Amino acid sequence: MANNETLLKKIIAHSKEYGYIFPSSEIYDSLAAVYDYGQYGVELKNNIRNYWWESMVHYHENIVGIDSAIFMHPTVWKASGHTDAFNDIFIDNKDSKKRYRVDLLIEEHIAKIEDKILKEISKVSQKYGDTFDEKMFRTTNKRIIEYQNTINEINKKFNEALDKKDFAEIKKIIEYLGIVCPVSGSKNWTEPRQFNLMFSTQIGSTSNEDNGLIYLRPETAQGIFVNFLNVQKSGRMKIPFGIAQTGKAFRNEIVARQFIFRMREFEQMEMQFFVKPGTELEWFSYWKEQRLKWHLSLGIPSNMFRYHDHERLAHYANAACDIEFNFPMGFKELEGIHSRTDFDLKSHEEYSGKKLRYFDNELNESYIPYVIETSIGLDRMFLAILSYSYKEEKLDDGSERVVLNIPSLLAPIKVAILPLVKKDGMPEKAKNIFNSIKTDFLCQYDEKDAIGRRYRRQDAIGTPYCITIDTQTLEDDTVTIRERDSMKQDRITINEISNTVNKRIKESYKLAC
Ligand code: ATP
Numbered sequence: 001m002a003n004n005e006t007l008l009k010k011i012i013a014h015s016k017e018y019g020y021i022f023p024s025s026e027i028y029d030s031l032a033a034v035y036d037y038g039q040y041g042v043e044l045k046n047n048i049r050n051y052w053w054e055s056m057v058h059y060h061e062n063i064v065g066i067d068s069a070i071f072m073h074p075t076v077w078k079a080s081g082h083t084d085a086f087n088d089i090f091i092d093n094k095d096s097k098k099r100y101r102v103d104l105l106i107e108e109h110i111a112k113i114e115d116k117i118l119k120e121i122s123k124v125s126q127k128y129g130d131t132f133d134e135k136m137f138r139t140t141n142k143r144i145i146e147y148q149n150t151i152n153e154i155n156k157k158f159n160e161a162l163d164k165k166d167f168a169e170i171k172k173i174i175e176y177l178g179i180v181c182p183v184s185g186s187k188n189w190t191e192p193r194q195f196n197l198m199f200s201t202q203i204g205s206t207s208n209e210d211n212g213l214i215y216l217r218p219e220t221a222q223g224i225f226v227n228f229l230n231v232q233k234s235g236r237m238k239i240p241f242g243i244a245q246t247g248k249a250f251r252n253e254i255v256a257r258q259f260i261f262r263m264r265e266f267e268q269m270e271m272q273f274f275v276k277p278g279t280e281l282e283w284f285s286y287w288k289e290q291r292l293k294w295h296l297s298l299g300i301p302s303n304m305f306r307y308h309d310h311e312r313l314a315h316y317a318n319a320a321c322d323i324e325f326n327f328p329m330g331f332k333e334l335e336g337i338h339s340r341t342d343f344d345l346k347s348h349e350e351y352s353g354k355k356l357r358y359f360d361n362e363l364n365e366s367y368i369p370y371v372i373e374t375s376i377g378l379d380r381m382f383l384a385i386l387s388y389s390y391k392e393e394k395l396d397d398g399s400e401r402v403v404l405n406i407p408s409l410l411a412p413i414k415v416a417i418l419p420l421v422k423k424d425g426m427p428e429k430a431k432n433i434f435n436s437i438k439t440d441f442l443c444q445y446d447e448k449d450a451i452g453r454r455y456r457r458q459d460a461i462g463t464p465y466c467i468t469i470d471t472q473t474l475e476d477d478t479v480t481i482r483e484r485d486s487m488k489q490d491r492i493t494i495n496e497i498s499n500t501v502n503k504r505i506k507e508s509y510k511l512a513c
Contacts, residue, residue: 008328011383011390012259014402018460020044020386021260033256033264040461041382043412043442045267048381049246051409052269055294056244063242063271064235068223070248071203074214076222079351080344081315082198086218089162089170090254091192096184101255102170102192105179106158110151111330117147159312167192197251199264216250221373223247224272225344228369229356232274239358239369240283244271246378258329260379267378274358274369277342283372284319284339291335291374292323297510298407300388306331316343325384334384335376342368385410389462395487404462405485408505413463414441415501418454420470422447430469433479433494440498459484465501 015021019038023030037045057065077083089102120143125132138144154177161169170192180187199216217223224243231243246269256262275283288307295305303326310320319339324331345356345368357366389404408414417434419426427447434445444463446454451468458466466482473479473494480489481500492500 004328007387007390008259010392011328011386014390014404014460015041015386033253033262035260035263035379040412044385044406044410044462045378045382047410047412048385049267049269049378051298052294052376052378052381053244053246055297056242056269056271060242062237062240063244063273064231064237065244066224066227066231067245067247068220068227070217070250071214072217072222072226075351076226076348077198077215077218079347080222080225081347082215082218083196085315086197087194088197088254089167089192089194091171091174092190093181093184093186094188094190095186096181098181098183099255100181102174103158104255105174106154106177109177109179110154113147113151117144120144155311162312165194167194195252195254197253199250199252217248218251219249219375220245220247220268220270221272221375222344224270225348225356228272228274228345229354232358239360240273240275240279242271242273244269246270258327260383261327261329261332263379266380268375269378269381270373270375272340273372273374275372276360277367277370280339280341280370280372281319284321284337287372287374288321288337291337291376295323295325295334298385298409299509300384300407304384304388305334308333314338316340325380325387327383328387334380335374338373338375340371340373342370344371345369401456401459403459403484406462406464408464408508411462411464412442413444413458413461414465414505415443415497416454416458416463416466417443417445418451418466418468419447420451420468424471425474426469429473433467433469433497436494437498441501455482455487464505467497 012021016023018040020041022036022038024034024036025031053065057063074083090099091102091105092099117138120141121134121137124137125134138148154173157173158170160166161173168191171189174189175187178187198218200213201216202212203214204212224245227243231237232241247267248265249268250265253262253264256264260266273283273287292305292307296302305326306324308322308324308331310317310322313320317338318341321337322333323335323337325334348354349356349368356368358369359366385406386404389406391403391405393401393403395401406412415437417430419430430445430447434443437443444458446457448454449457455466462484464484466484468480468482468489470480472491477494478491479494479497481492481497482489483504
């Protein structure tokens with residue numbers, strides 16, 4: 001798969017043409033970084049969410065789910081640190097008038113140096129094959145050591161400047177690294193400035209400024225923390241245990257490009273796992289591994305994922321790692337796994353004046369649990385699936401097709417029911433079949449156009465199975481079942497359709513739990 005803008009543009013166009021994603025309020029020229037999911041998009045999104053929910057909540061006896069409100073008491077965001085510190089630093093290019101997040105500009109600069117390291121490694125590893133020792137090469141090769149030192153130096157300087165909120169120093173770093181605006185190519189930058197990402201609104205009918213000011217939640221996690229004791233007590237949960245939730249989050253992102261990768265309204269799937277203090281780093285490693293396994297269970301190749309351990313930790317964390325996915329724009333964060341210590345519960349204790357402790361029967365003492373968080377963006381996962389699935393194929397007969405190889409478990413439509421022609425009783429037979437299996441899977445009936453064109457349309461939607469009703473069906477109650485990826489066709493009886501599809505879907509993924 002090519003890592004380029006063309007691929008992203010093709011995915012955006014395909015998503016619109018085939019009812020996956022539309023720009024929001026398009027007839028009014030859209031709203032930046034807000035998107036609507038169409039008839040197939042909503043099904044794919046639901047399927048991703050369900051798979052996550054089932055893997056997390058249904059397949060773990062010690063994880064339960066909740067659904068907390070988007071509006072929360074404003075003090076929640078004081079306690080969590082969002083009111084004071086949920087800021088991004090941005091900088092404008094005076095020539096292009098484009099705005100950039102400073103951390104992302106620096107991250108991209110570092111990624112270019114990392115690419116050079118990877119190129120060196122790949123060159124030498126090809127030469128030496130199996131005998132190549134990457135670890136040894138990284139620690140002994142002069143050029144790689146120099147590249148790595150440069151990266152460490154940039155990170156160190158940038159982190160120091162961030163800690164001191166020294167904006168003049170941040171600008172100096174950008175100038176020193178020679179970072180140019182990708183649009184204008186110039187180094188004509190403004191001073192960096194800071195911006196809080198939370199959206200605020202007013203609750204009730206008061207017009208008094210401070211009265212009634214509330215925020216749209218920027219993450220779902222705090223709804224879990226404030227309900228920690230409610231769930232623990234009502235569910236008689238014993239540590240270690242987890243609370244999961246999925247739902248909308250809102251961030252007034254400074255730079256919102258790259259389609260649904262960075263949106264202002266998006267959905268998160270988060271799980272907070274409460275553990276005994278001192279065991280958190282073991283659990284951190286456990287969840288890091290488990291979450292990657294979940295991604296791999298869908299059959300997406302492992303070279304599309306990588307871990308990125310954080311050098312700079314958020315104020316609340318003692319370890320953090322991203323699972324990055326190879327999006328069309330390159331490797332970028334898909335999911336974060338954070339060891340959040342007891343920061344959140346402790347802070348809510350202080351601000352609310354209510355004890356948020358767990359009584360450990362074995363130790364005969366109560367403590368504030370430590371927390372491991374797994375946090376993934378549903379929309380980013382959606383983009384990862386689309387980026388992996390979108391393929392343009394040249395077929396043996398010289399024709400071409402666009403196909404979405406969406407893991408069949410997640411595909412919006414599982415089965416298309418297609419009468420070969422629109423006569424001779426085939427549509428009636430096909431509709432009977434549709435009615436007999438519609439409660440097993442989401443099916444689509446289609447009788448319009450030649451069969452070849454209908455197959456192409458289902459390929460473009462990502463439907464894994466097409467059932468075709470032909471003359472033989474009318475004689476012996478058999479149909480053909482065509483597989484999207486191989487395009488192979490078999491003949492099976494009508495009675496076998498549900499079992500066959502079910503079995504093939506089950507075989508296509510490894511249950512993640
Ligand atoms: P980034 O560095 O890309 O801004 P983040 O580190 O702030 O992301 P977290 O606060 O850890 O992200 O949020 C957890 C997950 O939520 C991310 O891994 C991502 O999948 C998703 N996410 C965060 N911000 C957005 C957004 N603006 N649009 C879509 N998904 C998002």
